[in-house]
Amino acid sequence: MVRKILLSCLGLFLLGLLSFKFISKDVKFVPDSFVVPLGKATSNFSFVKVSPQFTKLDFEALMSAKEFIREQLNSEWPSDEFTLKENTESLVGDLTAFNERENFTFHIFDAEKTKLIGCFYISQTYDEDSDAAVFIWVRKEFLSTPQFEEIKDDIHGWISTSWPFNNVDYSLNKS
Numbered sequence: 001m002v003r004k005i006l007l008s009c010l011g012l013f014l015l016g017l018l019s020f021k022f023i024s025k026d027v028k029f030v031p032d033s034f035v036v037p038l039g040k041a042t043s044n045f046s047f048v049k050v051s052p053q054f055t056k057l058d059f060e061a062l063m064s065a066k067e068f069i070r071e072q073l074n075s076e077w078p079s080d081e082f083t084l085k086e087n088t089e090s091l092v093g094d095l096t097a098f099n100e101r102e103n104f105t106f107h108i109f110d111a112e113k114t115k116l117i118g119c120f121y122i123s124q125t126y127d128e129d130s131d132a133a134v135f136i137w138v139r140k141e142f143l144s145t146p147q148f149e150e151i152k153d154d155i156h157g158w159i160s161t162s163w164p165f166n167n168v169d170y171s172l173n174k175s
Contacts, residue, residue, distance in 0.1 A: 050105035057116035
């Protein structure tokens with residue numbers, strides 16, 4: 001009798017674990033019905049879906065912004081030895097995550113799309129109070145400028161009007 005009760009309890013426990021596993025797997029970052037925007041043009045900037053075709057332009061901008069990124073993310077990425085090849089691999093990974101609707105990375109260009117200014121990431125978060133997190137970086141020469149503030153405002157506005165998030169965490173952009 002005790003064995004039967006233990007087996008029943010074990011069975012319920014395992015069923016609970018399987019249910020949890022399937023429930024947590026079904027939680028999606030964006031609903032299947034949501035049409036993910038591929039970009040946005042504002043009066044002074046263009047946000048373009050991440051692409052390895054911009055590797056060289058992205059690499060230049062990224063390395064210009066590396067100190068800012070390291071400070072904001074409390075990270076050593078990108079290292080001083082970060083290579084163009086590693087940047088390409090990173091962009092391929094970002095593109096894969098975008099296409100699989102897991103996270104969304106956008107390049108930030110000037111309005112004419114001739115200069116890559118930076119990037120921003122719309123990421124999943126594990127914070128119960130937020131349904132997405134956004135991190136924005138720009139070339140060194142754009143830091144502490146009205147243009148960076150304008151970029152952040154344009155991104156905030158676009159996400160609040162065109163994306164299915166109710167509470168976005170922008171705390172990674174402290175400065």
